[in-house]
Amino acid sequence: MTNNKLLSRVNGRYGSCDLLRFVFSLLIMAHHIYQIGFVNAPFHAALIYVEFFFMISGFFMIQHFENLHSSVSIESSAKEAFKYTFRKYKSLMFYVVPCILLEYLLRIVSCLVSSGGISQIGKILTNLPLELLMIAPLTSTRFLPPIWYISAMLIAMPLLCFLYLRFKEVFAYLLSWFVPVLIFVTRGGVFPSADGFDAIMRAYCYLSVGCFLYFVASRLSEVYISAKTRFLLTIVELFCFGSTIVLTALNRVDKFNIIVVLLGIGVLIMLSGCSYSIKLQGKFLSYLGKISLPVYTIHWSVGTFIWLCKSFLESKGYGLPLSVRIVLYYSITIIASILFSFIVDKVKAKSKKN
Numbered sequence: 001m002t003n004n005k006l007l008s009r010v011n012g013r014y015g016s017c018d019l020l021r022f023v024f025s026l027l028i029m030a031h032h033i034y035q036i037g038f039v040n041a042p043f044h045a046a047l048i049y050v051e052f053f054f055m056i057s058g059f060f061m062i063q064h065f066e067n068l069h070s071s072v073s074i075e076s077s078a079k080e081a082f083k084y085t086f087r088k089y090k091s092l093m094f095y096v097v098p099c100i101l102l103e104y105l106l107r108i109v110s111c112l113v114s115s116g117g118i119s120q121i122g123k124i125l126t127n128l129p130l131e132l133l134m135i136a137p138l139t140s141t142r143f144l145p146p147i148w149y150i151s152a153m154l155i156a157m158p159l160l161c162f163l164y165l166r167f168k169e170v171f172a173y174l175l176s177w178f179v180p181v182l183i184f185v186t187r188g189g190v191f192p193s194a195d196g197f198d199a200i201m202r203a204y205c206y207l208s209v210g211c212f213l214y215f216v217a218s219r220l221s222e223v224y225i226s227a228k229t230r231f232l233l234t235i236v237e238l239f240c241f242g243s244t245i246v247l248t249a250l251n252r253v254d255k256f257n258i259i260v261v262l263l264g265i266g267v268l269i270m271l272s273g274c275s276y277s278i279k280l281q282g283k284f285l286s287y288l289g290k291i292s293l294p295v296y297t298i299h300w301s302v303g304t305f306i307w308l309c310k311s312f313l314e315s316k317g318y319g320l321p322l323s324v325r326i327v328l329y330y331s332i333t334i335i336a337s338i339l340f341s342f343i344v345d346k347v348k349a350k351s352k353k354n
Helices: 015-031 044-066 074-113 118-126 128-132 145-166 168-187 196-220 227-249 253-272 283-315 322-353
Strands: none
Touching (some): 015 283, 015 322, 044 074, 044 145, 074 128, 074 145, 074 322, 118 128, 168 196, 227 253, 283 322
């Protein structure tokens, strides 16, 4: 019998998942490309890939607790839930806080260039504490919109951790899938909002779906998979992820329900280790997955910078063609993400030594 679960974690990584994290981060950039003046662009519907990131976060959250050598007592469920979320918060803030400060710096520069007064700068800075506390991303006033995803996840995650740790059987067999389905039915399907309570509910639903996918995947990993079946599952997995890319490229927002189902099936097959995508391994893929987070957090500020450059050049009688803006948008983001990741690694290593 083949234990797919053991195969799926080579050096603690899922190569295919790392690759998709990077690709989907680039596609989310395409959703925000209107920021540099590219309106009616392909992949505007790519905002739905945030659901993918929620799903895999929920999956790996449960995997973390399942892999603990010491079981968590019922009495300490709430404490462990907050401890896990706080660790997540600390690791993410290395990438979030500098991007928030960078975006506010660019906003202030923009204000000064446009002859904005001190009062206008004051209004900008008044919002900064809310952004740093991860509150502004869930309000109508936010200067770094992509961070709503991290904020909503950190709010919903403690509850999900607690439910799992406190009511494992009920959560695994009922709550993990029933609550999201109930919400989807009540709301009439997928509703990809990034505002207020809707954003928190969105985070809860897809984190929970990710938890459910872990429970199903853990069962599949114990089943013998023949070479023929593994090949067929690989085709299904490729079809699922490939179809989502085609549908988002065509901006089929009316197909969000189908896209979410395709993402869920693809994630299930991929992370259960039942397809040949499990053979996608290597340091390069791991690195792509690693820089997907800084790509996500810094690309908005890169877009702001490019728009400022465009405005400045136009004020001097020059232009900045859209094609050049697109190349700069992606190239600067990737280069900045590589440097950003390198600096964060150095800071983390130094903090551990101290």
